[in-house]
Amino acid sequence: MDLDLFLHQLHFQNDLVTPPNWEVDWDDAPLPYKVYRHLPEYQLPYDIPLAIQDQSFHPTPDLNNIGYFLWYVYGLTQFNQTAFPSSTKEESAETMQGFRRYPPSGGGLYPSELYVYLKLEDLPHGIYHYDVAHHRLLLLRKGHFDSYLTSALGNSSTLSNCFGAVIITTMFWKNFFKYHNFSYRLQGLDAGALLGQLLEVSKRCGFHPKIHFQFLDQAVNHLLGIDGKEESTYAVIPLSGEKIAFDEILSKSTATHLSNTIPKIQTTHEQRSQTVLPFPEITQLHQETLLEAIELVRQLEAREEKIECKVHIALPAVRKKLSENFAHACQNRYSPEMDFRAQRMDQIQLASLLKESMDSYGYTNDLDKEENQKQRVSIYGCFYQIDGIPNGAYRYDAASHSLLLIKEGDFRFSLQAGMSLHNVNLHQVPVCLHIVGERTHHKGELGYRGYRIQHMEAGMLLQRTLLTASALGMNGHPLLGFDTIGCDDIYELEGSQKTTIIQVPIGFHRAKSWLVGGMHG
CATH class of the missing domain: 3.40.109.10 (NADH Oxidase)
Structure with missing residues (x-):
């Protein structure tokens, strides 16, 4: 093969x-x-x-x-049961739990x-x-x-x-x-989301974890x-x-x-x-x-990422909502699917979402030297009707807490057309984030192990993003069934040897139609 x-x-x-x-x-x-x-x-x-x-x-x-x-x-935190219309002519509904x-x-x-x-x-x-x-x-x-x-x-x-x-x-x-x-x-993404949750819980417990992606497997x-x-x-x-x-x-x-x-x-x-x-x-x-x-075992060298951008939009300073009520954010996080509803997001909410999500990139690991920790995955996004921000495709620059404009325009039609399963209406969300990483997934340094490590780091950032959205009263729905090539084209990534890894529409939503109960002792 x-x-x-x-x-x-x-x-x-x-x-x-x-x-x-x-x-x-x-x-x-x-x-x-x-x-x-x-x-x-x-x-x-x-x-x-x-x-x-x-x-x-x-x-x-x-x-x-x-x-x-x-x-x-x-x-195990919750038990849920969802009803669907029966596939037969009988009146009884089918349930999934x-x-x-x-x-x-x-x-x-x-x-x-x-x-x-x-x-x-x-x-x-x-x-x-x-x-x-x-x-x-x-x-x-x-x-x-x-x-x-x-x-x-x-x-x-x-x-x-x-x-x-x-x-x-x-x-x-x-x-x-x-x-x-x-x-x-x-x-890899699942293991990364679990690692992201572990890092956040460790902070609340006063524990200091160090993540090792490289070890003697056998x-x-x-x-x-x-x-x-x-x-x-x-x-x-x-x-x-x-x-x-x-x-x-x-x-x-x-x-x-x-x-x-x-x-x-x-x-x-x-x-x-x-x-x-x-x-x-x-x-x-x-x-x-x-x-x-x-x-x-290898460590990764820092790479300068040069971004030519004529439009920088500085974002306002924000409070850390996730830190204020972590348990509440965990309990209310779920994937809304078709429950998203059209509601505008303001600049403070967007700034909070982006900054607190990326602040997770200070974790101790075996890929970096302590004095040279670096960001290997980043956040890009297509924004629509955000107060004070033109509709368009952007990269979030964590160092300056600002948005770098890549293209102006409304990309919801292209993103919706690129989905393999239309289980989310992207016209109902103001923000569609993409987590982006190296197109070569660091194969030169890490070999084929680099692919799963990159997806684990993307999963860690994903979990932090989902929890932050929940803390802000919203939610996100992670998607892998999207047109990767089309998204890379929107953000002009191919020339910089970057690629989109996962798509995450984020917004406000109605309550989900399901029966759910907490499994709390």
């Missing part, structure tokens, strides 16, 4: 990566969460705080604090799973799986794994200085069964007891009560050598599907992303 062609089609011609006769077998769908069998259980508290403000918890947490943290990051979490997921399928390494006084030290279905921890391995994980990260973060770590994985079949090969694009998978084929690690995030230092990579470990230092564990889990189809293209691409040796 030509991997470069596959990624090109995945991004620009995604109808070519899914068979035309592909049918979804909903009767044999997998569970949206992993359920282990026969493991020691540790129940987490159900009395979740209704509000969670900055520095709410002590930086050295106990089991209750970890329970609150995990629930806000990835717990599901469980929601605060981070969004394509189709509500949640391919990501969450594991934690914890060293708490009121819990055996070890590796746990967060059992979302029952809000509890299941012990996979008992013991201290500071040295093991530190080596797997190339000694660039020292786990002995942390109270634990979060490990995010992807289970490929959980959304391949619906989206076929297109699921690979969704999996070694981390071996630690968790997963095979790397059905499920594999996408990110490792050490957690500390203090800022985690940037260390030079000194380790010479290999994944094979490190895996041999601890025994293999055997586990059983339920996924419900009786038939699991192979996904050879995703398997081959995933194999090309794996790191066997720490010497393959």
Whole structure:
């Protein structure tokens, strides 16, 4: 298989990566969460705080604090049921129901799973799986794994200085069964949205995370007891009560050598599907992303982005609405679909949306040096009837908190025509944002791993944007079924080797017609 062609089609011609006769077998769908069998259980508290403000918890947490943290990051938060007209002549309606979490997921399928390494006084030290279905921890391995994980990260973060770590994985079949090969694009965005939520919750808890996109994959998978084929690690995030230092990579470990230092564990889990189809293209691409040796870890150099623009529109200073009521923003975030209603947005609201969304780009990671953190994905947008701003296509410049005009005009007709599924009326929204990144997805430095890392960073920015919109009394609907080439043309991106990654219409909306209830203890 030509991997470069596959990624090109995945991004620009995604109808070519899914068979035309592909049918979804909903009767044999997998569970949206992993359920282990026969493991020691540790129940987490159900009395979740209704509000969670900055520095709410002590930086050295106990089991209750970890329970609150995990629930806000990835717990089941709401049950919903939506009625649709029956496809038959009978009067009864058809219903669809599901469980929601605060981070969004394509189709509500949640391919990501969450594991934690914890060293708490009121819990055996070890590796746990967060059992979302029952809000509890299941012990996979008992013991201290500071040295093991530190080596797997190339000694660039020292786990002995942390109270634990979060490990995010992807289970490929959980959304391949619906989206076929297109699921690979969704999996990176889903993991990124989860990371974005984790960063925001960490701020409220007083935790200091450091996100590692690069690590010895086989070694981390071996630690968790997963095979790397059905499920594999996408990110490792050490957690500390203090800022985690940037260390030079000194380790010479290999994944094979490190895996041999601890025994293999055997586990059983339920996924419900009786038939699991192979996904050879995703398997081959995933194999090309794996790191066997720490010497393959790379940092990214800063790149000057030169933008020629004659019109700069300075935006007003704003308050941070998301910081004022984070829990409320989480609880009210959802994707409105056809519930958007035409209502003008003022310049203060737009400035708040853009600034607070981009302020998330100060997170600690393994791609940057501490003194040289940089923005790899950015926000562009088509705006209509914003007070004091001409209709047109813009780039948001976070450094100067201003808009750079690319083209004047009303682009709603072009954007609507470019949608593959007309489930959102773009004529009802004043703002259609696009998250933009490198067209080459940093392949020169990061290889094929760069594609999923770029989508994870886009997902992180997406989640911050959705939460900020919710805090402002609006909501956004993430879309991947749009004309990427057409959007790149609107923003004149091809010459700068940039491309649009995801489309997010944002605006005011009516209440959704559904039955929804909170799952709050």
